[in-house]
Amino acid sequence: MTEKNKQLSRFGFSFERGGAHSSRTMMLKELGTLLTYVDRHEAEKSDYFQAIDDENCLGKRSGKTRTLTYRHLVDLYSLDRANVLFRALLYFWNRDIEAQPLLALICTFARDPIFRSTAPFILKFPEGATITRESLEEFIDAQEPGRFSKATLKSTAQNINSTWTKSGHLYGHARKVRSRANPTAGSVSYALLLGYLAGSRGQSLFQTEYTKLLDCTFDKAVELAEEASRKGWIVFKRVGDVIEGLFPNLINQEEMEWLREQS
Numbered sequence: 614m615t616e617k618n619k620q621l622s623r624f625g626f627s628f629e630r631g632g633a634h635s636s637r638t639m640m641l642k643e644l645g646t647l648l649t650y651v652d653r654h655e656a657e658k659s660d661y662f663q664a665i666d667d668e669n670c671l672g673k674r675s676g677k678t679r680t681l682t683y684r685h686l687v688d689l690y691s692l693d694r695a696n697v698l699f700r701a702l703l704y705f706w707n708r709d710i711e712a713q714p715l716l717a718l719i720c721t722f723a724r725d726p727i728f729r730s731t732a733p734f735i736l737k738f739p740e741g742a743t744i745t746r747e748s749l750e751e752f753i754d755a756q757e758p759g760r761f762s763k764a765t766l767k768s769t770a771q772n773i774n775s776t777w778t779k780s781g782h783l784y785g786h787a788r789k790v791r792s793r794a795n796p797t798a799g800s801v802s803y804a805l806l807l808g809y810l811a812g813s814r815g816q817s818l819f820q821t822e823y824t825k826l827l828d829c830t831f832d833k834a835v836e837l838a839e840e841a842s843r844k845g846w847i848v849f850k851r852v853g854d855v856i857e858g859l860f861p862n863l864i865n866q867e868e869m870e871w872l873r874e875q876s
Contacts, residue, residue: 625696632727633688639721639776661692701863709799718780738791794828798841
């Protein structure tokens with residue numbers, strides 16, 4: 614792992630070789646049910662485990678399935694408010710309901726390397742283009758030839774396509790067609806935050822791999838950032854070409870120290 618990746622891991626980013634998408638989607642429905650059931654911003658990771666494993670809030674049939682579900686959700690979202698990645702997701706989750714699919718996608722992107730690797734492939738397609746499962750399988754296999762069996766490659770591609778569908782980047786069941794996601798003030802703020810944690814500042818905050826997930830123009834993203842700033846979610850200032858984005862509600866003092874170390 615590179616030094617930068619080690620630094621980002623402290624914020625909740627993940628660079629492990631595996632990824633939940635080899636067996637699951639981004640589990641948007643399960644995440645929403647869990648966060649509704651454990652509706653406390655101060656909840657600990659153990660509270661989420663208890664809700665899933667002991668209280669079976671997700672309605673799973675067996676103890677093994679409950680445990681696996683918890684592990685997958687941890688892989689995708691960490692479920693640990695010590696990580697700013699999850700803490701910020703919680704911050705926006707109920708403040709911007711419409712943002713939830715993109716919030717989940719952005720967090721998943723930051724934590725699942727297998728899924729993350731497919732973003733350039735999906736995002737390059739114009740609106741209305743058909744994306745076959747087979748073409749996605751070929752793309753995944755080309756990243757590391759022979760890593761997955763044919764069966765695993767197929768299920769992984771299906772799961773990844775399903776996640777991109779849940780986020781609004783694709784539509785259709787058997788035939789997937791490229792569509793445009795629906796960015797909001799909350800999802801733009803979250804994407805800008807992740808770019809900030811990764812070291813971007815000023816205008817470059819709007820040119821990161823996280824903001825590319827939003828499917829919107831620079832001007833639209835700025836407009837939504839200004840809306841978030843008016844709501845008091847972030848601090849956003851723009852004078853001509855000079856842009857400043859700050860996140861006092863989301864980044865704590867220790868994390869600011871880490872960012873200064875990175876600089």
